[in-house]
Amino acid sequence: MLRFIRSLLLGGAALCAAPVLAEWHYAERAIMGTEVHLQLWHENASEAEYLIEKVMKEFHRLDNQLSPYKPESELSLVNRKAGKTAVNISDELLSLVDKSLWFSHLTDGAFDISYATLGKHYDFRNRKQADSALTDSLIEALNYRHLHLNKKSKTLRFGHSKTKIDLGGIAKGYAVDKAIQILEQAEVCCASVSAGGDARMLGDKRGEPWLVGIRHPREKSKSAAVIPLSDIAISTSGDYERFFIDEQQERIHHIFNPNTGKPADTAVGDSDKLISVSIIGPRGFDTDPLSTSVFVLGKKKGLALIDRLPQFEAVVIDSNKRLFFSQGLANPQ
Structure with missing residues (x-):
């Protein structure tokens, strides 16, 4: 994976030849509880607008089907x-x-996905969380x-009358895949679609890789890393996306540990705790749930999982704000 990324930086073969009069077309909409961003290269402005609306309509359809x-x-x-x-x-x-x-x-x-059984009792805007009695019940x-x-x-x-589900850990990755599918069928050569922490690139950016920034988990205006990518998906999960600080000065965030029914904190010990996880792979349908999984598992078990899965790589940031990489990125062959 890292060798692939480096080859792009060194000027690998262009995946997208620019036709005459073609230009970039952009769109941004609030859908699925996040900001959906779309960027595509097209020689026909009206056709580009049609495709933008078709993609956004698909996001709305999925939101209407899958929203809790x-x-x-x-x-x-x-x-x-x-x-x-x-x-x-x-x-x-x-x-x-x-x-x-x-x-x-x-x-x-x-x-x-049954984390919603307790997750539905958290309101991050109003700083509310399930108490111990409700969690135990x-x-x-x-x-x-x-x-x-x-x-x-x-x-x-x-099998339990009180069980509830929420697809928040997989639906957006699935949605960006559906959007890319629409653009592929229309023979668009180059595009980028993102929904919150999930993104997928179609082709490259006119002969150059897409430069995807991984947000610094504690400094919103900064990037912890910038990765060159083409024709691939990336999903990021972090404890900074939806959270509040409670009276005990603890960060209460939206990524739940199913074993405790509470926001994921420490998997093994403080040295294992993660605050940001980015997974790179072919489809958002996989990178989205994997980013959540690695966050919950912690650094050691999470990276070990990714190292067992062909075609996937990980960039993680621990509680000390240090970056760690899966084997394919840390030790390229």
Whole structure:
């Protein structure tokens, strides 16, 4: 991976030849609880605008289907009914839950969409969190093993009446993949799509790599690293995205440890604690859940996981603000 990145910096073969009169087209919209950014290269302004609207419409469609905050979304319907009976679900939701469960098994539960069982009781804007009594009463319901997915009948049932799910750790990565698919089908050569901490690049940036900054987790205006990328996805999870500082001066953030039912803090010890994780790989559908998983697992177990997975690399920042890399980046062959 690092050798690939270096070859780009040294002027590797251009993936995108610029046609006459072509130019960059940009768009930014607030969707899925974040800012969606789109940049594409096209020779026809009206066609570019059509594609921009098509991509944004897809983001809105997914938001309407998968948002836990929209009462009429399919996800909300499942959360209301699946604790009582098996619920028929769409092929799309089946695919997302199936992939989520695959990552749950891979990570021994570090990735678990049933975190919403307790996560729904946190309000970061109003600095509210579940107290110990509520956490103790719901922790048994927070377990991916309660999710009974029947792929043959296309149904989902919760084995515990109080279990809830949230696809916040995988839906945005999936959405950027869907956006890139739309642009690929339209034969767009070069584009970048991002939604919050998830991004995917189509091709390169007219013969140069896309320079993707990893935000410094404690200094908002700075980048901790800038990585040259082409035709690939990157997802970043950090404890600075949604958080507040409580009365004990502890950082309460949105990435939950399913074992405790609380925001992920220390996996093994203070030296293992991470405050930012970036995963690079072919699809956002995988890099998104992996960034959450590595954050929860901690530095040692998290990097060991990525080192076992072909095609994926990681850049992590620990609680002392030190950068560490997966083997493919630290020791290029």
